[in-house]
Amino acid sequence: MSESDATARRRQRTIFWVVTLSTIALVFDGYDLVIYGTILPTLLADPGQLGAITPGQGGAIGSYALVGVLVGALAAGSLGDWIGRRRIMLINLAWFSVGMGVTALTRDVTAFGIGRFVTGIGVGALVATVGALVAEFAPAGQRNRLNAIVYSGVPAGGVLAALLAIVLTDAVGWRGLFWVGALPIVLVLPLAVLKLPESPKWLASRGRFEQAKTLAERTGTTLPSASMEPPGGTRTGFPALATKALGWPTVLLGLMSFAGLLLTYGLNTWLPKIMNDNSYGKSYSLTFLLVLNLGAILGGMAASLWADRAGAKRVVATTFVMAACTLAMLPLSLPLGALLLAVAVAGVGTIGTQVLIYGLVSNYYPTRARAAGVAWCAGFGRLGGIVGPVIGGVLIGAGLGGTTAFYVFAAVAAIAAVVTLTVPRAHQTEEELPVVASTADGPHPEQASAGR
Incomplete structure (x- = not known):
């Protein structure tokens, strides 16, 4: 060998x-x-x-x-x-x-x-x-x-x-x-x-180069060049997120996660109740939730394959649009088969999109700020997870019905798609780029996928 x-x-x-x-x-x-x-x-x-x-x-x-x-x-x-x-x-x-x-x-x-x-x-x-x-x-x-x-x-x-x-x-x-x-x-x-x-890249970002090299050899991991300073300079963790290079993208990525978790928790909480109010029996409650989550898992996996080729930002914007369209369709009098399909696609556009957002965020930040960036989006997004069920409860409690809740969720998804498209392209440095050969047409596509 x-x-x-x-x-x-x-x-x-x-x-x-x-x-x-x-x-x-x-x-x-x-x-x-x-x-x-x-x-x-x-x-x-x-x-x-x-x-x-x-x-x-x-x-x-x-x-x-x-x-x-x-x-x-x-x-x-x-x-x-x-x-x-x-x-x-x-x-x-x-x-x-x-x-x-x-x-x-x-x-x-x-x-x-x-x-x-x-x-x-x-x-x-x-x-x-x-x-x-x-x-x-x-x-x-x-x-x-x-x-x-x-x-x-x-x-x-x-x-x-x-x-x-x-x-x-x-x-x-x-x-x-x-x-x-x-x-x-x-x-x-x-x-x-x-x-x-442990991550050899994290060890290298903390200046522990000998340990990073030894661990990289043991795990088969490639350590990229550290000759260029990543965004955020020498700042580590949350202070790096407040720098000029990362401040505005961090706000936008947080809003994306807020929207994704608002939709995720809002639908998981109120979908059975809303569909029951729309004349579907209680026996369908678990079915709708299972379809929503299974659609998220299977559709999210398919979308992630696309994201590795086309760029995560473009795919997240597309799946948010899919969520907006299908959520607006759910109040309509669709045949059961079409309704279940729409719920599955809504699962891709909500829960599945949040999965993709975590991937986009994880690859957007340099090593010294990566844990803080993911934590910010997970934490700030969790506020959306609290707000989502409240929105549904307020609308239903006010007698506006599930139809209005679906339209509000659809509007949130549409706005989130626009926010996604405004995220600046990720700044990648030699520290973060994989060591791959260039092709005749320019850099290998893998080098540009994270922030497109």
Whole structure:
């Protein structure tokens, strides 16, 4: 076996473990974010579980996890560019698992709410970190594809939560479902300790060049030239985002994520209710949600392949337009088959688009600001995740009906498409560019894909 073949095999093995462990982590994140909704009817109906809970309190408790996600994402952004991606991943796999286990042991509403908030911190930190980690190991022509695989773990975890709730609730109760969410500390964390490497690019960005070189050789990773200074100069983390080169793009990318998560949480919360009000029976509720999320997973993967060729920005703008069109169609009297197709496409344009946004953001920033950039978009976007369900609730509570909610969501998607098109092209330097040969027609297309 030649040295180049051995290096390629080491690189493939490293990418496999990075992508696999990151995906599994986000599957459990998606599980956590959805499992509360599956047990809420039990908590509302049976005061013997945690005490009497009103619907208003139930909704507030649901938001505690989202606030925790915001805190966790911003904390990971502050620390991830300073202490490394691997440490953040390992710490928060344990944090998240302990949070789920502690929540399973709670006996009153206050303790349960605190448990949800603490668990959310771990969720947010993982969501904000895996994008930076994957971007720094993925080959240039596969970055959007691998990010899509990893972030599709979130809707996949949601599907898993819904299915396990149906199958296991009678056998293990709601506490047992939370213990399932605590499994990463025994099933995933030990494997991550053994198999998850630190990013050589991050080590190099911190001036630890000998360690970076040694780790790059062991993992088969190529270290690009560091002779050019990346955007943000010598600033690291959030301070780099405030520089002239990155300030305006950071605002626009945050707005894109805000819109994507507003649509994601708004639809996941209100789609069953709205469709039920439009004369579809309750039996269709799970079907519509499954179609929405499966459409996001499959369509998001297909869109990520396109993004690796045409550029993520162009594809995100297109999928936002797809969301605007299909959301405007959902109130129409469509045949059931056409309606399900429209819901699937809406899943691509909302949840699937958010997956693509994470990929775009992960590849937009230089190494020294990457964790902060992803954390900013995950954290600020989470505010959209809080606003989305509120918009639906206000419109429906005001008697305006689900039709108006769909039109409002469609307008948000259309505005987000325009915002996406205004994002400046990513400034790439020798530090960030992969080492690839130029072609007769100019630079290899992989070098220009991240910010188009």
